[in-house]
Amino acid sequence: MTSQQTIGFIGFGAMASRMADNLKKAGYGAIAYTPSGKGGDGSTSFLPTAADVASKADIVLVCVPDDDSLAAAMYGPKGTLAGMKADQLLLNTSSVSPEAADALFNAAQDRHIAVIDCPVSGSTPEAEAGNLVVLAGGDDAILARAKPIFDAIGKTTIHAGPAGSGARLKLVINGIMGAGLAAVAETIAYGLAAGLNRSMLFDALDEVAVISPHHKRKIRAAKSGDFSPQFPTRLMQKDMRLLLDAAARLAVPVPTLAATTQQLSLTRRAAEDADYSALIGVMEKIVANDA
Structure with a gap:
């Protein structure tokens, strides 16, 4: 069991909701933000902005569909980065361009936020079973912090290399x-x-x-x-x-x-x-x- 840390989800579609189910089984709490503002399943509270989620979560996990969605969710006064604290952990599981992954890493670095690009290989059946393969790019020490989350959502984590390597x-x-x-x-x-x-x-x-x-x-x-x-x-x-x-x-x-x-x-x-x-x-x- 974990020490009841809360995972803040930015995006809560078919993949993220299944990841959340497995993280809850592992002892984590979950809160979420979606651009539509809709959602809520009784055990996951939905907040009005990405910044609200980031400010109330211990760890932030991003799962959005594309570069435009990532930019909209990350930047600006209501974006995820605006709500995060120094040394907070940001896990970007979105499948986005290497340029978008690199831009997020650099923006997070400027705020002293620990970020890993970690898209996953697998579809909804693997997400539901907790059998995803996590493709992680980032520093060894930061990956070690994320290991309990990766272990809860996946069967294997591949350290692809430095920041941006997971996206590639x-x-x-x-x-x-x-x-x-x-x-x-x-x-x-x-x-x-x-x-x-x-x-x-x-x-x-x-x-x-x-x-x-x-x-x-x-x-x-x-x-x-x-x-x-x-x-x-x-x-x-x-x-x-x-x-x-x-x-x-x-x-x-x-x-x-x-x-x-x-x-x-x-x-x-x-x-x-x-x-x-x-x-x-x-x-x-x-x-x-x-x-």
């Missing part, structure tokens, strides 16, 4: 995830167009070693037409866009990732809030219309 590693991982799904979707479309039995095809892909457990889970869901959001298309497409920009800044050629981003842009137009595996359904519909 997250883009690597999500790029592989997105490109892998695009390959699955395109090859399923070929198999269906070529006349393979649909049930046989989906079941066969669940058996072979070349497909990751994550993508097998997506294939099983797609077989039944279930694209309920574990990782919404709009967020995956955003991460691919961030990766393309980050690679271009370093003159790294990523044509496969560029093509994948276009596929996910198409899927976002068709099913923004569905799981990103809806790309499988989009491709299936294309070949079905040719039948």
Whole structure:
């Protein structure tokens, strides 16, 4: 058990709320702020501003969807940093650009606030089970302070390197995830167009070693037409866009990732809030219309 420290959540969506459940089981209290001002589950109090949450929490955990949301929640007189004290711990679990992560680190340093960029690998099932992989960038001593929180929400913490490294590693991982799904979707479309039995095809892909457990889970869901959001298309497409920009800044050629981003842009137009595996359904519909 902990000494009843309070975690202040900035953002309380599908991932953060599940993290909060596991932290409460570990003995932490939780308060939260959301831009909508809505929320409250009986055991989590919602406060009117991010600064209010930061001023009343022992540790602040940020989980927002993109760079713009991070900036809105962190800066300004009602922002998180305005409410924090020197040496307070700020954990940024958001999947944002390396530039946004670096900017937050520098702004926090100016206020003597201890910050770690620590996006997580895993979707809502892993968040619910406390089996996330935490991708942490920051100083060893600060990571040691955060270890009890990371242990409560995840199965493994990877120290990716200095500040900003967690954000960069997250883009690597999500790029592989997105490109892998695009390959699955395109090859399923070929198999269906070529006349393979649909049930046989989906079941066969669940058996072979070349497909990751994550993508097998997506294939099983797609077989039944279930694209309920574990990782919404709009967020995956955003991460691919961030990766393309980050690679271009370093003159790294990523044509496969560029093509994948276009596929996910198409899927976002068709099913923004569905799981990103809806790309499988989009491709299936294309070949079905040719039948």
